[in-house]
Amino acid sequence: xxxxxxxxxLALGATTLTTASAQSKDPTxxxxxxxxxxxxxxxxxxxxxxxxxxxxxxxxxxLFTYDGDTTTxxxxxxxxxxxxxxxxxxxxxxTYTVNLRKGVKFTDGTPVTAEDVxxxxxxxxxxxxxxxxxxxxxxxxxGNADLLAADTKLTFEELDKMITVKGxxxxxxxxxxxxxxxxxxxxxxxxxxxKSAALxxxxxxxxxxxxxxxxxxxxxxxxxxxxxxxxxxxxxxERNDEAQGTLILKRNDSxxxxxxxxxxxxxxxxxxxxxxxxxxxxxxxxxxxxxxxPPALLASIDSIPGVVVIKKPALTLAGxxxxxxxxxxxTNYLGSGKLDGNGIPxxxxxxxxxxxxxxxxxxxxxxxxxxxQNNGRQQSNVLIAGLPGYNENAPKYKxxxxxxxxxxxxxxxxxVWEIGFKFPAFFNTGNSTRQKLLEMLKKNVESLNPKFKxxxxxxxxxxxxxxxxxxxxxxxxxxxxxxFADPYNFAQPFLASDxxxxxxxNYKNETLDKLINQAVSESNPxxxxxxxxxxxxxxxxxxxxxxxxxGLSTYVQRDWVxxxxxxxxxxxxxxxxxxx
Amino acid sequence: MCLRDLTEYRLNKxxxxxxxxxxxxxxxxxxxxxxxxLVFGVTQFLSPELRATAFIRSEKQINQIPTIIKEYxxxxxxxxxxxxxLKNILQGQLGWSSSSGRTVGDAISIYLPATVELALIAIIxxxxxxxxxxxxxGINRNKWxxxxxxxxxxxTYSLPTFLVGITLLAFFYGQLHLFxxxxxxxxxxxxxxxxxxxxxxxxxLIFKGQWFVVLDLLKHLVLPVITLTxxxxxxxxxxxxxxxxxxxxxxxxxxxKSKGLEQRTITYKHVFRNALIPVITLVGTLxxxxxxxxxxxxxxxxxxxxxxxxxxxxxxxxxxxxxxFALFAALVIAVSNLIVDLLYGVVDPRIRYD
Numbered sequence: 001x002x003x004x005x006x007x008x009x010l011a012l013g014a015t016t017l018t019t020a021s022a023q024s025k026d027p028t029x030x031x032x033x034x035x036x037x038x039x040x041x042x043x044x045x046x047x048x049x050x051x052x053x054x055x056x057x058x059x060x061x062x063l064f065t066y067d068g069d070t071t072t073x074x075x076x077x078x079x080x081x082x083x084x085x086x087x088x089x090x091x092x093x094x095t096y097t098v099n100l101r102k103g104v105k106f107t108d109g110t111p112v113t114a115e116d117v118x119x120x121x122x123x124x125x126x127x128x129x130x131x132x133x134x135x136x137x138x139x140x141x142x143g144n145a146d147l148l149a150a151d152t153k154l155t156f157e158e159l160d161k162m163i164t165v166k167g168x169x170x171x172x173x174x175x176x177x178x179x180x181x182x183x184x185x186x187x188x189x190x191x192x193x194x195k196s197a198a199l200x201x202x203x204x205x206x207x208x209x210x211x212x213x214x215x216x217x218x219x220x221x222x223x224x225x226x227x228x229x230x231x232x233x234x235x236x237x238e239r240n241d242e243a244q245g246t247l248i249l250k251r252n253d254s255x256x257x258x259x260x261x262x263x264x265x266x267x268x269x270x271x272x273x274x275x276x277x278x279x280x281x282x283x284x285x286x287x288x289x290x291x292x293x294p295p296a297l298l299a300s301i302d303s304i305p306g307v308v309v310i311k312k313p314a315l316t317l318a319g320x321x322x323x324x325x326x327x328x329x330x331t332n333y334l335g336s337g338k339l340d341g342n343g344i345p346x347x348x349x350x351x352x353x354x355x356x357x358x359x360x361x362x363x364x365x366x367x368x369x370x371x372x373q374n375n376g377r378q379q380s381n382v383l384i385a386g387l388p389g390y391n392e393n394a395p396k397y398k399x400x401x402x403x404x405x406x407x408x409x410x411x412x413x414x415x416v417w418e419i420g421f422k423f424p425a426f427f428n429t430g431n432s433t434r435q436k437l438l439e440m441l442k443k444n445v446e447s448l449n450p451k452f453k454x455x456x457x458x459x460x461x462x463x464x465x466x467x468x469x470x471x472x473x474x475x476x477x478x479x480x481x482x483x484f485a486d487p488y489n490f491a492q493p494f495l496a497s498d499x500x501x502x503x504x505x506n507y508k509n510e511t512l513d514k515l516i517n518q519a520v521s522e523s524n525p526x527x528x529x530x531x532x533x534x535x536x537x538x539x540x541x542x543x544x545x546x547x548x549x550x551g552l553s554t555y556v557q558r559d560w561v562x563x564x565x566x567x568x569x570x571x572x573x574x575x576x577x578x579x580x
Numbered sequence: 581m582c583l584r585d586l587t588e589y590r591l592n593k594x595x596x597x598x599x600x601x602x603x604x605x606x607x608x609x610x611x612x613x614x615x616x617x618l619v620f621g622v623t624q625f626l627s628p629e630l631r632a633t634a635f636i637r638s639e640k641q642i643n644q645i646p647t648i649i650k651e652y653x654x655x656x657x658x659x660x661x662x663x664x665x666l667k668n669i670l671q672g673q674l675g676w677s678s679s680s681g682r683t684v685g686d687a688i689s690i691y692l693p694a695t696v697e698l699a700l701i702a703i704i705x706x707x708x709x710x711x712x713x714x715x716x717x718g719i720n721r722n723k724w725x726x727x728x729x730x731x732x733x734x735x736t737y738s739l740p741t742f743l744v745g746i747t748l749l750a751f752f753y754g755q756l757h758l759f760x761x762x763x764x765x766x767x768x769x770x771x772x773x774x775x776x777x778x779x780x781x782x783x784x785l786i787f788k789g790q791w792f793v794v795l796d797l798l799k800h801l802v803l804p805v806i807t808l809t810x811x812x813x814x815x816x817x818x819x820x821x822x823x824x825x826x827x828x829x830x831x832x833x834x835x836x837k838s839k840g841l842e843q844r845t846i847t848y849k850h851v852f853r854n855a856l857i858p859v860i861t862l863v864g865t866l867x868x869x870x871x872x873x874x875x876x877x878x879x880x881x882x883x884x885x886x887x888x889x890x891x892x893x894x895x896x897x898x899x900x901x902x903x904x905f906a907l908f909a910a911l912v913i914a915v916s917n918l919i920v921d922l923l924y925g926v927v928d929p930r931i932r933y934d
Binding site: 026041248470 | 627629630632633644645647648651676678679680681682683690691693694746749750753754757760761762763764766767770775776777778879880881882884888889892897
């Protein structure tokens, strides 16, 4: 990492010698750089990462979208956003009736029908790929996020009835329970594509015949691994130079909102930081996708003539996670396995006082100022800025050595303070921010009592995932980015017993589970906000994990780029962009 | 030796060469089997959970790991897993590469051509530089050309590839806007009506007479080739120099001198040819090393070769791709050794194949 930064600094040094700003080349062609230009798939049933999502959001559309850079839902292929008032949502909040916008056609010239919408969504539900995002879509329909398996008790008829069509222009969604974030989920993952084109391509026929063979079928069998489904978006994939890692999108001239100002978008994957810097500096790149440039280099990049760095709040939350029942088999993480100063017992973090002490030992101001260089802000709970119900004045953890001492003294009947402990805290290789954060925590905790020992260790990211999934991790630094703009997408994974982190931390709180379930089922937005405020407050008080910071997305671009939206979910929407 | 003896000798030698080639080719599957066992065995040190993470793209999918392990049989014993993999290999299926989103065979076939073109172009200046300056240094032993050459070779041999690469990139591309990274300018390729820029480009484009695209392709090769020449020719130069000095001290050189042969004739007709023998091994190793991917050079210049594919596969724990690449590398090395051994015989008739 240090080597990379040094070399990048060298490259920047050379860069700043040039005083003349480069000129915009090719005014209707947008050239975009990113790190990874290889796309795992263009199949909506399998796409879950940022790279493929960024493409799909530009070549396909759903029923709804977000308005510009806000998270206000507006219609896309739907004629209007359903609500209880306009009759689109039933009073019990379980039925959504959506009328389609008239006259919209796929890029192959065929009209968009309700049957296409049904097929597109149902296909993702049925494929239920463990590599995709089907769980998020399944939850409103089946009541839980469990993926379908070959031995599912659900029948095709039951699934088929969850989405029905009325004529050619109306589609009805029947949910298992009222689900507040249904529409945000549909914005994120409810891509619509042509059923007839899919059938022609050799995809699932949409009937109950052999439907079980579709469940979690291998990604290599998808017809959309290399080509996109036929959609309605403002762009289409023109060419995918797989080896070069370059994707070319061309304008859809018959787009229903009118053709885009750009004729082409070229997305180029460049792995080396220095090469990406040179590209933007010479003007051969118009901008970098979110995260294309490392935060440590942003200040220097900002000094390149004609290059601007824009920062916007990201829907992300970083935190420190503590496992309350550690599986110590096959690792040496527990040391002696006892509270004897040379290790910890497997349930060390089940005492809330320990967790509170950790929360009070983190210097949040330093993290924001020094580690993130102000590219983030402190957040102490799951209701982060940008989500409905966000309260800027909600309580935050404070770096307070006296409070930390008090909590450590109260932990485990005073034994922790008296005897001390030793445990490892993990960060993923290459993530210097997480490393320094844990080193700061170690320094602060160890300064309280010489008997306290924390070892900061690094592991490859996938090793951390694997060990967290196996409940072997002790303490680790991690983070989450939103799938859709709703508090549920943070409350559930961070605080619900069946959420990602609580499962890995062996954390269970029935009251929180109940509150989260109540909130997700509540159709009244004001009431939902109140419920999520309660969830956030309880999450803050119980400290199952220590929320640290919400990040900022950083967008590097040339000054001639205009109209760029900074939507935290839909990423870059090329339709609105033009070049001076 | 009478004519009959000479013919017999030649026939014997040809027979021996053929037997040698056949023996080496027959041994090839065995070598590859050994390599596959070794690499497969090493991957088994990684737990099934860790290998399963290759299939997930986000930590949000962490709880899918048990399903993935079951789905891909990652928890089966090593022999069963190896047998399944071997059966697929024998049917020509190298498996699915999750890091490149295609079969391993496809991945190798789309990444290899760019590397082949880079290797073919790069080996020319590497050999020219290494041999010419090595010979000059050798015949001018301890004189100023040798001293300069020695410093040059030691400096370039010690330079890290990434440092040479990014310095060239920052200066030529960043400052002078020359020699864009990548393999081909996308707009140029679109103007030329190319439907893909994957696969072999240089020779098909020359064949079609699309000279402006050829020129663009060559421009993209300039900096990677200079980088590889700088970091690779120094070592070759040292070997050539030592070999030339070694040959100059041989008895036959003294004999030739005493017979009144010109120094130029001695150097270029006798010394040069004999000094080439050890050089062949090094050039062969360099060339086939380039075929296995110049990982750092390819990364710095965003050049889509097989080295960048292999590096990404390893980083992402893409086991089928790592195994496939290991087999490919073993094949390249085995074949290259065979070719080098055969070339020895061409350069030095004294070498026997029995």
